[in-house]
Amino acid sequence: MGQQAAASIRQVARAARVSVGTVSNVLNRPSVVAPATRRRVLAAIDELGFVRNESARQLRQGTARTIGLVVLDVGNPFFTDLAKGVEAAATEAGHAVMLCNSDGSRDRESRHLELLAQQQVHGVLMSPVEDDLSSARELAARGVSVVLVGHPAESDDLCSVAVDDRVGGEIAVTHLLATGRRRLTMIAGSPATRQCAERHAGGQQALRNAGHDPGGLEFLEVPTLDVAAGQRAAEQLLARGSLPDGVFCVNDLVALGLLQVLLRAGVSVPDDVAVVGYDDIDFAAAAAVPLTSVRQPATLLGRTAADLVIAEGAGSRHQHQQVVFTPELVVRESTGHREGRSRAPDGPAWGALLRPVHDLGGRLAAQEPEPAG
Amino acid sequence: MGQQAAASIRQVARAARVSVGTVSNVLNRPSVVAPATRRRVLAAIDELGFVRNESARQLRQGTARTIGLVVLDVGNPFFTDLAKGVEAAATEAGHAVMLCNSDGSRDRESRHLELLAQQQVHGVLMSPVEDDLSSARELAARGVSVVLVGHPAESDDLCSVAVDDRVGGEIAVTHLLATGRRRLTMIAGSPATRQCAERHAGGQQALRNAGHDPGGLEFLEVPTLDVAAGQRAAEQLLARGSLPDGVFCVNDLVALGLLQVLLRAGVSVPDDVAVVGYDDIDFAAAAAVPLTSVRQPATLLGRTAADLVIAEGAGSRHQHQQVVFTPELVVRESTGHREGRSRAPDGPAWGALLRPVHDLGGRLAAQEPEPAG
DNA sequence: CCGGGTTAATGAATCGTTTCAACAACGCGC
DNA sequence: GCGCGTTGTTGAAACGATTCATTAACCCGG
Structure with missing residues (x-):
């Protein structure tokens, strides 16, 4: 099998002793060519290692x-x-x-x-x-x-x-409010981008719905929307002295970065700060504290x-x-209910707080007996 | 700007009153065409909204x-x-x-x-x-x-x-041995695939180097290499009654899935089980317990x-x-030294165990004062 | 045995670009 | 004013597949 130059339809035609049109027919409308001829052409194609030249096809078509x-x-x-x-x-x-x-x-x-x-x-x-x-x-x-x-x-x-996106922001913040959070921060990209603006507006709507001042959702802007940005945002928050008690991140990457730095600094999630992400990527469930997130299909x-x-x-x-x-909320430990929660036991105690709307393919949820709320 | 049919080089030529060859030259070898002509052609291209047809170019070239x-x-x-x-x-x-x-x-x-x-x-x-x-x-x-x-x-x-891959497996297992682990399991795909086999062989070599029986590295096969596979593997291990004290996963996805299920089951990592992943993806550092991993560039x-x-x-x-x-090991909390470690305090205590060879762009490592080993 | 219908196969035209031999125009030195 | 190199420009021949109007072959009924 030497490194032969690509065979063209013409050479196939010659080898099978038919015209190029027939070869083309074998390729594209095999039913119109007689079985015997078709076999002959296919054999030639095989023998010459013919590969259809897509550029030529494209050009013509x-x-x-x-x-x-x-x-x-x-x-x-x-x-x-x-x-x-x-x-x-x-x-x-x-x-x-x-x-x-x-x-x-x-x-x-x-x-x-x-x-x-x-x-x-x-x-x-x-x-x-x-x-x-x-x-x-x-x-x-x-x-x-x-x-x-x-x-x-x-x-x-x-x-x-x-x-x-507006509904997404709304359900995220509604959920934070429902777990008793009041000092809320949203971490997002430029408010000039529609997604960030809409999710923020949805969050404000949630505040309004609950009878609060929509200004109560602080907007913290980050330059990119990746893990590193979340880490930096957490550092900024930590540097302030006082933390919000609920953070809504515009996507899970940011949320994961934030989470990591908060935990490393000794902040308890969800006790001190609840965190909600967005997208519900696979890694959200596998995070340090499994992440509540707004799932998009x-x-x-x-x-x-x-x-x-x-x-x-x-x-x-x-x-x-x-x-x-329409997005839907996937509740996990990162927003566990504030009340009825002791300071920071480790391990399976988390389970009691989990109300899985969705989980990774439902595998785990199905295997663990669901504790009564 | 109506939905016009794509203009061809020929129409550009006509509009600029030159030959097609000249248009092609403007496109590919602008230096050979006189500035005045070039400008004329460019103007025509712009006006007609000409886009070069890549298929034709490709076909010819x-x-x-x-x-x-x-x-x-x-x-x-x-x-x-x-x-x-x-x-x-x-x-x-x-x-x-x-x-x-x-x-x-x-x-x-x-x-x-x-x-x-x-x-x-x-x-x-x-x-x-x-x-x-x-x-x-x-x-x-x-x-x-x-x-x-x-x-x-x-x-x-x-x-x-x-x-x-052999070196990768070797440094991973050498590290597990160095932290005092002895009952080791490797989680990987079919041993018929080179990567899994090589990393396993490297692990066995590490055991040999340390004077142990190379059979001491159990091989647990999983069908796929994703988060879900890691979760299932953890469930299998848990079902056995006795856990290994060191696990080497063939990639970080598997390691993250494993980690999540182990933690949820109340197993302490790294105290009960140390976990090493492979690839050092960004999420490894942001995991429940930041993951020691073999980094590939x-x-x-x-x-x-x-x-x-x-x-x-x-x-x-x-x-x-x-x-x-050559790969290199990135040590994080998931393989913290077994000795000198109390059962399970939360929060920043982890930091004391961390000897960062690499961290996410070094950002965090640079900001936290490095505790003496 | 002829005409009309059906089925197979043909081969030339075509897609839009690149390339290249050929040509035109120009300037320059002798 | 002639030849010569330089510089720009030209037009036609590819590239390889698809398409389609033709042609060829064949079957069947009248």
Whole structure:
């Protein structure tokens, strides 16, 4: 098996003593070619180690069988879960997925979009870096199907699949209030980004609902949304002298970083501070103190987005859709009820405080007998 | 900006009143075209919203500016870190990265490889699902540059970038022995896979070095290498009645799952059981009990692999290389010394046990005064 | 045995770019 | 004013698959 130059359809045709058109038919519409011929062609393909040249196919057909996915942070399990959903749906439809990481950078985002446009991809799924959707619209104007992920399109000229961030913020803060917390801080990125703003607004709504001053939810801004940012935020809080008694983090990475530093500093969670995260990534359940979190259906989100983009590309006349899912709260130890809780026993005592709405695949919840509330 | 059909180089040529060859020159070798003409062409490109059709370029040139990366598990931060390294190097060289997830499935792996071959990618980086490298070799025989990642090519017909797994296993177990552990268990995937076998062999070597019976390292096999697998493994261990006093997990995901279930069951880590993970993912430091782990330079690994594949594609006569890095141990609380440790105080007392070789970017280590060992 | 219908196979045109031999225009030295 | 190198520009020939109007072969009923 020497390193032969890639065989072309023409050589296959010659080897099978048929025309190139027939080979193409064997490849794409096998039913129209006579069984005997088909066998002969397949044998030739096999013998020559022929691999279809996708660029040529693409060039002729005008569109690739690839969909692009541009995410904010591949390092965030939320997005890899999302990507898994996208890939599942794409594979079923015979498409490949090109996963790109914008890393929150506008520049990288537009570079990736440019590249995807050049590749004539079937469509693009993107979680936009900023609220300015002009790059998405520009791409759509060039004839590429675009679906926003995790960011509702405020007008109906684009498809979008999102989770209601306001509700997410609301249930998080409502829960903190229900466990008796009053001095609340939210840790998030720039309030200029929709997600952070919406989740914050939801939190304020929760305060209002409970008859409190919506100003009671302090906003602490961090530059990035990763573990390191959470660590730094915790250091800031610790440096102040007085801690809030409830913290709502805009995602689980931040929450995990925060948690780690708080615990290391001797702060008890949830006794001194309750912590709520967002996304409910797998690691949330495995944290130092298992993390209460607002779950978004990441895989479903990806699957839905992919289905939309595939449909939009295929369909004749397409109506843009805005799909919105509702998040749900997963309660774990990091927000254990304040009352009826002694200072800090170790080990399985935690169990008594746990009211698992969801747990890792329900495995553990199913194996431990559920204590009466 | 109506949804216009994509403009071709020909239309640009007409608009700028030059030939297509000149437009192509503006695109690829701007220096050879007179400034005035160049400006005219650029203006036309801008006005028509021209986007280069990558398929056509590729077809003509014979090769794409894309490199494929096939990983075992995108959900594992080790691989996303790796991917970041790959992307950095690729971007510098003007290549895009196609990230594919084989999820440990042979089938998915070969589907991805087939797809990448069809796309005429510049090269492929892959962490092979099994030790059987025939699919990699087959791809290489078809003329695609292949670099194995995390798996040394035993012969010199392929490039590879790996980390010495035997040494990794050795330092992990040596450390467990040094903290006084004797009843050791390793949790890993099938011993038929090289990585698991090598790390196990390294562990046995450590026992031999210390004058113990290499059989003293029990091998507990799990079907997958994720958090859930670690949880199940812990349940198995707990069901036995007697626990090992040191556990070496083949990666951090498994270790985190194990840790969570052990703690929930009231087992003290590190007092009752010490746990060592592998990869040193970010979450290892943020775990319930910060995890001692064998660090692999994931990003560097990716970067090196990408550089190799780029060089191989470009270079005239290419000599295959096998690069091997050495892992290092990052000690954290999960293997705190057994002696001099009281039963289970909470909070910052942990700090006294910590001898940080590495920590999350050194941030924390730098801020906490280092207690004398 | 002929005409109409069906089934198979053909081969040329096409997609949009790159490449390259050829050519035009220009300046310059002799 | 002639040849010559330099500099810009041109136009046509690839690249490899798909598509489609034609053609070829064959069957069957009248």
